[in-house]
Amino acid sequence: MKPLLEMKGICKTFPGVKALSNVNFRLYRGEVHGLMGENGAGKSTLIKVLTGVYKLDEGEILLDGIRVEATSPQHAQMMGISTVYQEINLCPNLTVAENIFIGREPMKHGRIDWKEMNKRAELVLGRLNIYIDVTRLLSTYSIAVQQMVAIARAVDISAKVLILDEPTSSLDAAETEQLFKVMRKLKSEGYAIIFVTHFLDQVYEISDRITILRNGELVGEYKTESLPKVELIAKMIGKELAELDYLPGEKKSACGGKERRLLLSARGVGRRGTIAPFDLDIYEGEILGLAGLLGSGRTETARLLFGADRADEGEVELEGKKMSSMTPRSAIGHRIAFCPEDRKEEGIIGDLTVRENIILALQARKGWFRYIGRKEQEEIADKFIKALNISTPGSEQLVKNLSGGNQQKVILARWLATDPKILILDEPTRGIDIGAKAEIQKIILSLCKAGLGILFISSEMDEVLRCSHRIAVLRDRVKIAELTGDEMDEQVIMHTIARGHTS
């Protein structure tokens, strides 16, 4: 059988980054094909090349044996390649029917034929076994239904290839099952579906074959049933199993001393649809690592502990004192600090200077009228610029003009200035260059030596292993294990993630 879609030798380079190099991809009629890879593996670049968002540098794309090159997503759609994104690209303020037929409304006497449109919308959705009132606004329906409306629209515009980019990331289990039903129906009708996800179980549940990318290169194409989970994980993060049997002998002990003081203890803390209830302890002078694949609930865990999101069950004790409800302000009041993952949106305030960014949290804790004088501000800023080796022409530089690594250091400085007891670091080394990375890791270790309790999150398992004294493992938004001592090695972690529990 000839593949419906074939991508051969695809190369795509961005300034300074080789995003895809010589990637092959095949998709057959009537299959669900899982596209897997960690962050930055090239999944979304591959999809964007396919749908004409990016122009490919080298290689060719064959659809039904004919060479094609989409120039825009609209063009790709006309050729039969449609994409449904995680954030739904529909208009919530229009009705379901309007969304399905937007831009191609059935007309009668030069006016929109609403009756016909609603009838046809019901028909289109009925084919996917979805029966809803199509005259209601899209926003009145759940994300899952909205997603299926998007799929129905794509299918109705005669898609042959349907790309689902992280469709389940905001769905609960029942909704996911509903979506899978629709996918199976489409599959049986001969549609070819590319399924991008971070959820391992889901790939195994629905996909026939899996293509794995890593660092912009093709790792391989596998039949789902003949690829054990642990091997999939190994291939995604780039370690062969044999290689993993070798372990560096170095083991760490908590650097705080024998008497470890419990700083934070969370019991049954969870939030519906975000992360299942978990227990977690953070000790003085200890780095607790959070391991897990992307989307496993690492960030969500951190956000609940800081109060950035509200937990809807469980309780947190800080140094033995029960907290009623956590908000960032109360967390800061109890000397908890949080460097969020999304530096740009949640961390820096780009239009303010380095100095202002550094003193911000300290000033916020002091309140409106206990103003930190300009001179003291400068002293604090200069102290941290020096201590963290922040590369800036001076404390009056706007933060947005700094490089990523230095912006990260500024946020770190903002929190260190508040003299925290607990430091939550969500991907502090993401997207910054090697040198700055090593520096930040060094800073983290020395802070731990100074007695801080640190919660450390990183997508890079190496880094988590190197820095942590204890590791909590997450999978599919559930905390499944806590590893200490000898258990802390890559293979154990990967087996744990694959199995879903400790042995």
Next chain:
Amino acid sequence: MISHHSILRRVKNSRIAWTLLILALVLLFNLVFTKGFFHIEIKDGHLFGSLIDILNRAAPTMLLAIGMTFVIATGGVDLSVGAVVAISGALAASMVGGKLVLKGDVQEYISIYPMWLAIAAALLVSLASGIWNGLLVSRAKIQPMVATLILMVAGRGVAQLITNGQIITIYYKSYHYIGTGYLLGLPFTVFIVGLVLLVAWLLARKTAIGLFVESVGGNRTASRLAGINSANVILSVYTFCGFCAGIAGLIVSSNVKSADGNNAGLWSELDAILAVVIGGTSFTGGRFYLMGSVVGALIIQSLTTTIYSVGVPPEINLVVKAIVVFIVSLLQSESFRKTVFGNPAGKGRVSA
């Protein structure tokens, strides 16, 4: 050492410099075309002249612009300040009014309620208006333009209710002093503006409020995660803005010796917004420039005065104003300046 070049660059990138340049251009135009524009003379110990007149007439706009600066810096806008001007003026006027009494042989007007009480009441109601706006924006999370639109429309109704739909004339002499009086040779309004500006500056630069306002306007999510209570920051800027509008209302009603619920402060919110934007504060929030806003208000008033004194026919004077505002806005636009004057050198990226 600061080189000559870098001083030039700092001037070029400084917002206030552009605003001052525009004011200078407007004044320069008058130097050439309006006779006696810069002439200031002393009559009865008071200074008189076009420049003094501009200072005096710009006072309400300057006050509104000062309050509006904080609001715009948080990424919001307050459309209701014109209506608050009317409410404040109406309340003060109806409480002061003027009762004709005979003192010996002399007829004299006295205040219905004590004047201080009238002023206090007007300012309290203005504060309440600001709090109302602030609650709608910060707690009910209504978009600022919509939230303040409510009071912009309803406020005129409130003002008319206070005056029973009449234009109240204020006969009580002491009240006239607020808008027309002189102190140390200068209009009293100049001192009011100076005092409010001083308070605003102290709040902005000697407490943490200025930093919080800029931080919330720059990135609200990040500010929340840094522990700033952005809801209260927003509430307080609208409250202060309402307070400033209240003072402006006293000046306006005192100036015309009457209160007109329909027309007092009409469209003044637009002048205030324009003044803030001319002054260099971005409508998207973030950095704000108090002095810039004040100079912006002066530019608007200078422009109006100039148009009248040059004798532009009234039917085209709005067109002239529009053209000047258009040019000013272009000059304030960074991307326009970049295109016309080339890339400013001070914008280099710093890398690790």
